[in-house]
Amino acid sequence: MSAVPPASPTAAAGPQADALVGVPTEVPGRDTEAPFERRLGLFLLGGVLILGAALRLYWALHDDGIYWPDEVYQSLEPAHRLLYGYGLVAWEFVQGARNWALPGLVAAVLGLGRLVGLTDPAGYLAWVKGFFALVGTATAWATWRLSRASGASPLAASGGAALFALAAVPLYFAPRAMSENASALPVVLGLALALPKAASRRALVAGASLLGLAVLLRLQNGVFCAGLVAVLLGRRQWRQAGVALAVLSGWALAFGLLDKLTWGRWFHSAIVYLDFNVLQGKAAQWGTEPFGYYPRVLRTAMPVLTVVTAALCLVAMPRAWGLSLLAAAFFVLHALQPHKELRFLVPVLPLFAALAGVGLDSALRLLRGAPARGTAVVAVAAGALLSGAGAGALTFGQLGQYERVRPRDSAWDDQGPINRLLEVAGRRDDVCGLKVEAVHLAWAGGYSYFHRKVPLYPHTGPGRDSRLFSHVITPVGLEGPGTLVAREGPVALVKLPVADCVPDPGYSWRLP
Structure with a gap:
């Protein structure tokens, strides 16, 4: 990155303030603000993080829906199986197309919850979602750090952080137990430490x-690893590139060892995943989209904010070419893949926000007087807050999901009624088996919500007269013979007129 103009004498109080929030103070030329602007920036950052955490925690506690089955069957369900000994098994964990790092992390969070008495789904699911919500808040703070490390002033960096902390799309995905959310924090904080030209050896290693x-x-984050080495080589920082490559090679070895210990073959999950998605192109069975899908969907979900962020990122390019290169590479490589989902971009969204902070810093230099600069940054943060405040109105069409079948449906609490009935059924002592007739089982919460070790059948499973299950979750109006136990919106939990279940020796734990 090119050097920032020398600091003014008015920034004498700067290093102490930066040290309190963990930004290296040895990089020259970063602090060009008056003390008032610095204090305003730090105050704004605190407000942005508090509001971002509050909005994320609110949605963590008020949404039982599913955006895509992966948020259950790639994380919650295998973690539940690790901790409690049972759960549905998706094909990825049959063939080994995923490693166990994310389920292991979620299982650790679930285990901590169990230690404090959270053994009911309502409690431990809120605990996990709250954890991911706070990880998202920490990612917003790391976005501020990355923006600062890329040359932005504290005030401008706070405006950039607001674009991730408060914007609608990051808020929507934040509480979901997905690899994109879990990996965004180490991506952003890692780049904040390793990418600055003057980074110390310790910071580079960390x-x-x-x-x-x-x-x-998340395997796709390898783009950032390769990009970091490429940027260091482009700067002719040969020694730093060698250090980074050595550290990353060690982590690659850890990846392979994890697969060896869990799947029996070095790099098994990476091989199977790349074969399935790249060589065979089978991910296309879940839909394909053209190259311009991501820009279109972002403009639909956050019209004004997307345009403002893109413009500020363009302004930032001359000052932060390395970060711009990494963000663009990740974005373009995903845009080139036929199968696209907006969640795939979650790890790069904070990079765009950090770049926007750098671009905002450049724009502020054209304004005279602290009040004008402060007003401009507060306006950016207010625009982000306005976007986040309207997140509750997001539809699947605006998020680029189910566009051809139900684009006007709310993106919130999708299948939430079914998941809440799963919780109700799991608490009943008379449940000896359950069939979900209202939806494909992949779009329900599995044993993570049901939390009872009895058979859980899909809508294509055995008939009601099989005596293999005692309860059904079915659309209202199709209850049939039996006793209504509970109703949630368009679905009902019904106890069938059977005395007891017969054993099912052929029951399969595999997700259909």
């Missing part, structure tokens, strides 16, 4: 390690 951890959580 940053590269965080990027290696991000790959363990």
Whole structure:
């Protein structure tokens, strides 16, 4: 990155303030603000993080829906199986297309919850979602750090952080137990440590390690690892590139060892995943979209904020070419893949926000007087808050999901009524088996919500007269013979007129 103009004498109080929030103070030329602007920036950052945490926690506690089955069957369900000994098994964990880092992390969070008495789904699911919500808040703070490390002033960096902390799309995904959310924090914090030209050896090692951890959580983050080495080589920082490559190689070895210990073959999950998605192109069975899908969907979900962020990122490019290169590479490579989902971009959204902070810093230099600069940054943060405040109105069409079948449906609490009935059924002593007739089982919460070790059948499973299950979750109006136990919106939990279940020796734990 090119050097920032020398600091003014008015920034004498700067290093102490930065030290309190963990930003290196040895990089020259970063602090160009008056003390008032610095204090305003830190105050704004605190407000942005508090509001971002509050909004994320609110949605963590008020949404039982599912955006895509992966948020259950790639994380919650295998973690439940690790901790409690039972759960449905998706094909990825039959063939080994995923490693166990993310389920292991979620299982650790569930285990901590169990230690404090959270053994009911309502409690431990809120605990896990709250954890991911706070990880998202920490990612917003790391976005501020990355923006600062890329040359932005504290005030401008706070405006950039607001674009991730408060915007609608990051808020929507924040509480979901997905690899994109879990890996975004180590990506952003790792780049904040390792990417600055004047980064110390310790910071470089720590940053590269965080990027290696991000790959363990999500394989696609390898783009950032390769990008970091490429940027260091482009700067002719040969020694730093060698250090980063050595650290990343160690983490690659850890990835392979994890697969060896869990799947029996070095790098098994990466091989199977890349074969399925890249060589065979089978991910296309879940839909394909053109190259321009991501820009279109972002503009639909956050019209004004997307345009403002993109413009500020363009302004930032001359000052932060390395970060711009990494963000663009990740974005373009995902845009080139036929199968697209907006969640795939979650790890790069904070990078765009950090770049926007750098671009905002450049724009502020054109304004005279602290009040004008402060007003401009507060306006950016207010625009982000306005976007986040309207997140509750998001539809699947605006998020680019189910566009051809139900684009006007709310993106919130989708299948939430079914999941809440799963919780109700799991608490009943008379349940000896349950059939979900109202939806494909992949779009329900599985044993993570049901939390009872009895058979859980899909809508294509045995008939009601089989005596293999005692309860059904069915659409209202199709209850049939039996006793209504509970109703949630369009679905009902019904106890069938059977005395007891007969054993099912052929029951399969595999997700259909």
